[in-house]
Structure formats: structure tokens, C-alpha cells
Amino acid sequence: DGGITQSPKYLFRKEGQNVTLSCEQNLNHDAMYWYRQDPGQGLRLIYYSQIVNDFQKGDIAEGYSVSREKKESFPLTVTSAQKNPTAFYLCAAGQVSGNTIYFGEGSWLTVV
């Protein structure tokens, strides 16, 4: 089954802990993205990457970090510096030269 796989679906974190959300794609797309969605609100771009070993900050990068060591993978780390991390996180992928992006199923992060 092809597509974008995010894991875990649900994650609980204690305050002060870092947590990493996984995103894997088998679509062979160059570009990958991380968005944050708060309840009842739209999407905000955290980070994006157009090529391996390179990534750019989005609108709300503070308190987050990413890596892009492989084309297929774009993990997001939510650090303890992120003040309000409880949210729904969406990973997406698309071709840099294309005009469509595709989303994973999302990961719910709750800080307890």
C-alpha cells in the first residue's frame, strides 16, 4: 500500500521531554512538509524540505527540529522548548516541480 505513513497515531508526553514523530513516504516525492493543526483551526507550516540534507523553516519552527537524511523519511522532533505542543501534526509530500501535496493520517500529540 503506497502513501505517507505517520507514527505513532497517538502520543502522550510529559512536560520537559522531547518527542519524535515519524513520517515515511514511498511515493518517491522530493519535497516533504510538517504542519501543525490546532482544534478548529487551519494548518500552519512548521518545516519543509525539498531535498535530502536540506530543510527550511516554516511559519512556526520555534521549538521544533527536523532532519532529512533519506528521501523517504522526514522525522519531526518536538522539543521541550515548544510551549504549547499539544496539537494534531500532519506530514505531507509532493514533487518540487509538481503542484499537489499528499498528506499522511496525522499524529495526535498530548502533553500531560
Added chain:
Amino acid sequence: GNSVTQMEGPVTLSEEAFLTINCTYTATGYPSLFWYVQYPGEGLQLLLKATKADDKGSNKGFEATYRKETTSFHLEKGSVQVSDSAVYFCALSRGNTGNQFYFGTGTSLTVIP
């Protein structure tokens, strides 16, 4: 800059009613326009898209026409079903910005039997 404005919800309709969700955009040049749908607890799914002026995107009974003169991309469906209940996002893409997407805030639709 680039931005998308869509009508605020929530929208509640009876089954078989006509649906319109308004979307307008601001962008330089010629963006591509999209509607995505999000069912509860899930990611976004591409519903339809249009890549140039006067194009009509359509899927599952939904339609939207790219109107450059009014910078709009309104979503319509002639007869909604309970299964259409979801949040709908309008978006634009500027390919020359590395395929960055700009999303509206989403419109929640509830269809009641």
C-alpha cells in the same frame, strides 16, 4: 503575499441540499488552486484541483471553477449527503516557491438526515 480566505463555518445543511463554500485568494502570478477534505481524526485528502484560469475541478459530485477575474475558487455540490460531513480546506500553490502551499482556515460542514 499569498493567502487564502474561505467562509467561516460551521455550516449545517439537510441531506440533498445545495452546498456552496466560498474561497478567495491573493497571489501573484498564476497559482494552482485546491480543495482538500478532512474527515474527523484523519489527515487531509485531495478533493479536487485546478491549475489555470477557467479550469473546473470535479470529484465525487463536488465542483469548483478557477475564476481569475474574481480571484475565487468556490466549492459546490448539488446534493449533499450525510457522508459529506467533514472540514473542507481551500488552498493555493505557487510552484516557483518550492511548491509551498497556503491553506485557508477550513470550513466545517455537517449534513443532517
